[in-house]
Amino acid sequence: MVDPLQAESRQADEAPRQRFVLEDTGFNEVPKKYRKFYRKWRGAGDVLGPNEAMCPVCKVIIRSSRELRPGDRIYCMPCMSRLVVVRGESGALEAHVSY
Amino acid sequence: MAAEREVHDLEPEAFLDEVHSFEFWFQAVEGYLSGLTFGHRPATVEVPLGEDERQRLITVLCNYCVGETAALEGASGLIAVAPNRQAKIFLSTQVVDEGRHLEVLLHRMRELGVEDPEAEVERRASRSLRLFRQRLLDLVAGKDWEAAIFAQNVILESLEFAVFQGHAERADPVTREVLLGIVKDERRHIGFGENELGRRLQQAPHTRARLSEIRKELDHLVLDTLGETMQEIGAPDDERQRLGRSYLDCVRRLGFA
Numbered sequence: 001m002v003d004p005l006q007a008e009s010r011q012a013d014e015a016p017r018q019r020f021v022l023e024d025t026g027f028n029e030v031p032k033k034y035r036k037f038y039r040k041w042r043g044a045g046d047v048l049g050p051n052e053a054m055c056p057v058c059k060v061i062i063r064s065s066r067e068l069r070p071g072d073r074i075y076c077m078p079c080m081s082r083l084v085v086v087r088g089e090s091g092a093l094e095a096h097v098s099y
Numbered sequence: 100m101a102a103e104r105e106v107h108d109l110e111p112e113a114f115l116d117e118v119h120s121f122e123f124w125f126q127a128v129e130g131y132l133s134g135l136t137f138g139h140r141p142a143t144v145e146v147p148l149g150e151d152e153r154q155r156l157i158t159v160l161c162n163y164c165v166g167e168t169a170a171l172e173g174a175s176g177l178i179a180v181a182p183n184r185q186a187k188i189f190l191s192t193q194v195v196d197e198g199r200h201l202e203v204l205l206h207r208m209r210e211l212g213v214e215d216p217e218a219e220v221e222r223r224a225s226r227s228l229r230l231f232r233q234r235l236l237d238l239v240a241g242k243d244w245e246a247a248i249f250a251q252n253v254i255l256e257s258l259e260f261a262v263f264q265g266h267a268e269r270a271d272p273v274t275r276e277v278l279l280g281i282v283k284d285e286r287r288h289i290g291f292g293e294n295e296l297g298r299r300l301q302q303a304p305h306t307r308a309r310l311s312e313i314r315k316e317l318d319h320l321v322l323d324t325l326g327e328t329m330q331e332i333g334a335p336d337d338e339r340q341r342l343g344r345s346y347l348d349c350v351r352r353l354g355f356a
Contacts, residue, residue: 029283031126037106056352057293058260058286065105074107078127078283079290080118082111097352099297 018067020051027060030077037063038078053095057081068093119185124192124287131283138203139276145210146271153211155331156274159266161223162328164204164216166259169232170288171197173251176239180247189291196284203277210273225327231255231320238313245299245306246313252292254314257349258321260285261342266332293349300353307354314355318346 025039039061041054048054050067058079068074072085074095083095109117117123134140148156174193181187208216235255238247260282267278300307322343329339350356 028130029127029286030130031123032130034106035130056348057290060286064107072107073111075109075114075118076290077106077118077123079286080115081290081294082114097293097297099294099301 017069018050020049020063020065020067022063022065025063029060034077038076039063048092050093053083053085053093055079055081055083055095056097062095073098115185119189119291121188121192124189124195127287128196128284131280135276135280137206137277138199138280139273143272143276145273148211148271156271157208157211157213157219158223159328159331160204160208160211161216161220162225162228162324163259163263164201164220165224165228165232166255166324167197167200167204169228169235170251170255170259171201172232173235173239173247176236177244177247177251180239180242180244182244186291186295189287193288193291196288200281200284203280207274207277225324227320227323227327231317231324234317234320245296245303245310248292248295249310249313250317252288253296253349253353254318254321254346256285256288256292257346258325258342260289261345262325262328265329265334265338265342269332269334289349293353296353311355314350318350322346 022036024036027035027038027040030038039052041059041061048061049063051064053062053068053074054060055062055076055078058076058081060076060078062074062076062083064072064074068085070085070087070093074083074085075081076083076095082098084098085093086096088094171194174190174197178187178190178194181190205216208219213219231250235247235250238250263278263282263285267275267282270278296310300310325343326339329342334342347356
């Protein structure tokens with residue numbers, strides 16, 4: 001028997017990914033051509049979008065033009081970290097460092 | 100029109116080559132340092148400080164200078180020891196960053212009325228931090244790449260990153276701008292340290308025991324200074340713990356906790 005929660009998760013993973021148009025957020029710590037892929041955490045009340053994850057090393061928000069899913073590889077250029085997207089214990093997506 | 104390239108589609112080796120390059124560094128710092136003079140906007144208005152507050156700030160800046168000098172000397176010595184071209188070029192950019200940090204901090208002391216900042220550093224700097232600096236330089240002189248990177252780019256830089264951020268939140272406007280500029284550089288330094296060490300530990304897990312000993316020996320020296328500094332800048336206890344945690348998170352990710 002298929003676990004309904006697993007089935008729901010599989011369906012979500014197989015659905016087409018949402019796409020996002022990234023605009024400059026004023027982040028200025030990487031070369032211009034990469035700036036739209038990053039932003040600063042705006043503090044309490046800030047919410048991560050489905051295309052965003054926080055770098056655990058330097059706490060910058062990493063952005064993608066695609067919705068993120070577990071297993072995706074993302075890069076934090078401000079601190080030069082390679083990361084993998086995972087689903088955390090809370091159910092939210094998190095980025096883990098991949099050395 | 101061709102689809103726009105997603106940065107996350109870069110191959111891992113291409114990403115590492117890009118972010119360790121001098122060209123990347125140059126274009127990155129251009130974004131936040133252009134228009135600044137000695138780390139702050141010339142138009143930023145100086146807020147008068149009370150004498151007690153000025154003295155405490157000078158003491159804190161003296162300690163920052165010792166940390167930055169340690170990192171300047173350490174990073175420059177490590178270029179010869181670095182195991183590959185990427186690490187050598189990255190360290191050359193770190194040397195430039197550390198030299199700039201030392202210069203802007205000494206200049207800030209002059210702006211605060213200190214006639215001879217280097218003599219003031221000699222007079223006021225914390226004993227723990229001086230000991231840390233000497234031990235780091237011993238590790239560099241011994242060509243111990245993993246231990247020196249651990250001491251410099253993980254222990255020292257992580258704590259500087261946390262302290263400068265915490266201090267910037269409550270500093271006068273000029274000091275705040277100087278510190279925030281340094282924090283932006285420190286992101287690269289802590290990231291380099293954690294990632295380089297993470298890769299080395301995967302290749303040579305036996306190194307972990309040796310680094311644990313280094314940690315036992317050194318991190319209390321920096322944590323002591325963190326405590327002293329946070330007291331000088333009037334940070335509450337819970338913030339001291341929060342700042343210490345960011346360092347502990349890093350060592351836990353590397354498997355040392």
